[in-house]
Amino acid sequence: MKADFSLECTGLSCPMPIIQTSRKMKELKPGEILAVQADDEGIKEDMPAWCKTTGNEFLGMKEENGIITVYVRKK
Amino acid sequence: MKIAFNVQTGPYTFQNLDTVYELAKRGLDRGYEVSIFLYVDSVGAMNSNITTPGDRNIPQRLSELASRGAQIRGCGLCAKYRGHKRDELAEGTRLAGTAVLGEMIATSDRFINFGFDI
Numbered sequence: 001m002k003a004d005f006s007l008e009c010t011g012l013s014c015p016m017p018i019i020q021t022s023r024k025m026k027e028l029k030p031g032e033i034l035a036v037q038a039d040d041e042g043i044k045e046d047m048p049a050w051c052k053t054t055g056n057e058f059l060g061m062k063e064e065n066g067i068i069t070v071y072v073r074k075k
Numbered sequence: 076m077k078i079a080f081n082v083q084t085g086p087y088t089f090q091n092l093d094t095v096y097e098l099a100k101r102g103l104d105r106g107y108e109v110s111i112f113l114y115v116d117s118v119g120a121m122n123s124n125i126t127t128p129g130d131r132n133i134p135q136r137l138s139e140l141a142s143r144g145a146q147i148r149g150c151g152l153c154a155k156y157r158g159h160k161r162d163e164l165a166e167g168t169r170l171a172g173t174a175v176l177g178e179m180i181a182t183s184d185r186f187i188n189f190g191f192d193i
Contacts (some may be wrong), residue, residue, distance in 0.1 A: 014152045018173070040151065042151035044171075045174075050178075
């Protein structure tokens with residue numbers, strides 16, 4: 001999936017990946033996609049929940065070598 | 076009606092998990108949507124290796140609630156700090172984070188915290 005922006009959150013523990021995502025999303029325009037890389041597995045449940053709460057769209061995730069990449073479209 | 080619980084105390088030391096189990100069970104009986112977040116020491120209750128000969132098995136109780144539709148989530152960071160592994164989780168339970176707890180608080184009609192009585 002092609003993202004417009006990416007955010008590196010490897011090494012950060014909950015809730016920092018979500019806080020960093022929230023900050024970064026303020027820079028995006030509606031419809032743009034952010035890819036977030038993290039190794040804290042909590043993001044698998046947290047990002048869909050955060051999207052549901054904020055109205056942004058959770059587009060999916062992939063995992064390679066312990067790095068989880070999640071994709072979010074700004075509402 | 077959606078009811079959500081947050082539990083912070085460990086199993087078998089405090090009665091909070093037993094109380095939440097009984098409340099959640101009765102909520103499900105009434106058709107309520109039930110969510111439970113296991114925070115701090117209560118994440119230990121998700122460990123499927125717990126054996127309790129002749130006594131109630133709290134991880135199995137959590138699995139029973141999950142099989143009836145309850146959302147059971149635990150703090151992943153709390154689990155990490157206590158050495159709990161993902162592959163030891165009781166069936167139907169999952170690790171998550173504070174965004175899930177936030178969603179439970181934001182979307183529930185009633186949110187009850189079972190914390191430390193200091």
